Amino acid sequence: MTILELNGIAKHFSTRGGVVRAVDGVSFRLARGETLALVGESGCGKSTTARLALRLIEPSAGTLHFDGADITKAPAKTLRAMRRRAQIVFQDPYASLNPRHSIAETLEEPLLVHGIGDAASRRARVAELLSLVGLSPFHAERFPHEFSGGQRQRIGIARALAAGPDLVVCDEPVSALDVSIQAQVVNLLKDLQARFGLAYLFIAHDLAVVRHMADRVAVMYLGRIVEQADKRSLFAAPSHxxxxxxxxxxxxxxxAGRGRLSPPPGDPPSPINPPAGCPFHPRCGFAEARCATDVPPLRAIAPGHVVACHLAESLPPQPAAVDDRPSENAMRRIALSASRMAAKAM
Incomplete structure (x- = not known):
C-alpha cells in the first residue's frame, strides 16, 4: 500500500538572476515498509524534494498524497495530524538538536506537541526511545554537546520515532559520520524498519550506503528524476x-584500478538557465543532435525501470559497478567490530 505519492511536484525560487528550478516535476510512489533512495550530485534537488514531501516548504506545482489523502493544500490542522506519522532525520545531528534542551526535553517535545500521554508515560517513552537506539536511560539528563556525532544522530532518530511515525525522511543521515559509525547507524535504521514497518525516503551521496539500504533508487539531475529502478537492476544495468x-x-x-575513476565531465548547468532538450546532454558522451532540442520523457524500458534518455536501449553495455552481494555482510561486520571496540573502551 502506498504511503507517499508525489505527482509532478515542482519548487521554483525567484532570485534577482531569475527563477531557480530547484525541483522541476518529480513523481514517485513509496510503499509502506519500503526504502526509496534519492541520489545525485549536490544541488540536484534531493533535500528540497524531501522537504516538499513533508510540506515543510510549499510546492510551486504538482500534488502530494499521504496515505491516500491529498495534502497539497491541506490546512495546518490536517498537516499536524499527518506530521505525527511522517518525521525527518537531518544531516547534521548537532545543528538539528537544541543545545539548551536536555535529551529528555528533546524527546518529550513531539509527545507534547501531539498531546500524547501524561508526564509519567512520557518519561517512560523517553527511556524506551533511548533503549531503542542503543543509548541508556541515564543519558536523558545530558545535553547535546556531551555526546559524540554518532550518539547525537541516534538521538535524532529517537526523536523522529517518538510519535510513532509510518514514514521517516532521512536527509543524508550518515554523511557527517565516520565510516564505522555510519555502518552502525545504517544497520540501526534497517533494524528499526524491520521492527516497526517504517517507510524511508533515504537521501544519500554514498552509493555503497544506498546499495545496503534501498529497495529502489531514483537518480536526480538538475531537479528531475532521470532514472528509477529497483536497486539490483539499477546497479547491474544502469540505463542513463x-x-x-x-x-x-x-x-x-x-x-590495479587506481586512476580509473570516471566522474561526470564538467559541472552541472545552472538551474536558473538550464540547457534545452536533455539537461545532461552538454556533459554526455553519447549525445545526438535531438538530445539538444527534445526533452526525453521518463519512460519504462523494463518492468519497474524508467529512464529519461532517448538512447537508453542503444547504449553499449556497461559492467556492473560493484558486486552487490558482499556489501550487506560487510556493513554488518564493520558495525559489529566498532560495537565491540566501544564496549571494550567503556
Whole structure:
C-alpha cells in the first residue's frame, strides 16, 4: 500500500538572476515498509524534494498524497495530524538538536506537541526511545554537546520515532559520520524498519550506503528524476549516461584500478538557465543532435525501470559497478567490530 505519492511536484525560487528550478516535476510512489533512495550530485534537488514531501516548504506545482489523502493544500490542522506519522532525520545531528534542551526535553517535545500521554508515560517513552537506539536511560539528563556525532544522530532518530511515525525522511543521515559509525547507524535504521514497518525516503551521496539500504533508487539531475529502478537492476544495468557516470565514479579497493575513476565531465548547468532538450546532454558522451532540442520523457524500458534518455536501449553495455552481494555482510561486520571496540573502551 502506498504511503507517499508525489505527482509532478515542482519548487521554483525567484532570485534577482531569475527563477531557480530547484525541483522541476518529480513523481514517485513509496510503499509502506519500503526504502526509496534519492541520489545525485549536490544541488540536484534531493533535500528540497524531501522537504516538499513533508510540506515543510510549499510546492510551486504538482500534488502530494499521504496515505491516500491529498495534502497539497491541506490546512495546518490536517498537516499536524499527518506530521505525527511522517518525521525527518537531518544531516547534521548537532545543528538539528537544541543545545539548551536536555535529551529528555528533546524527546518529550513531539509527545507534547501531539498531546500524547501524561508526564509519567512520557518519561517512560523517553527511556524506551533511548533503549531503542542503543543509548541508556541515564543519558536523558545530558545535553547535546556531551555526546559524540554518532550518539547525537541516534538521538535524532529517537526523536523522529517518538510519535510513532509510518514514514521517516532521512536527509543524508550518515554523511557527517565516520565510516564505522555510519555502518552502525545504517544497520540501526534497517533494524528499526524491520521492527516497526517504517517507510524511508533515504537521501544519500554514498552509493555503497544506498546499495545496503534501498529497495529502489531514483537518480536526480538538475531537479528531475532521470532514472528509477529497483536497486539490483539499477546497479547491474544502469540505463542513463548520468547514472553510469555516478557508478563509474565509485572508488574501488583495487590497486590495479587506481586512476580509473570516471566522474561526470564538467559541472552541472545552472538551474536558473538550464540547457534545452536533455539537461545532461552538454556533459554526455553519447549525445545526438535531438538530445539538444527534445526533452526525453521518463519512460519504462523494463518492468519497474524508467529512464529519461532517448538512447537508453542503444547504449553499449556497461559492467556492473560493484558486486552487490558482499556489501550487506560487510556493513554488518564493520558495525559489529566498532560495537565491540566501544564496549571494550567503556
Amino acid at each position: 549516461p548520468y547514472t553510469r557516470a555516478l557508478l563509474a565514479a565509485i572508488p574501488r579497493p583495487d590497486p
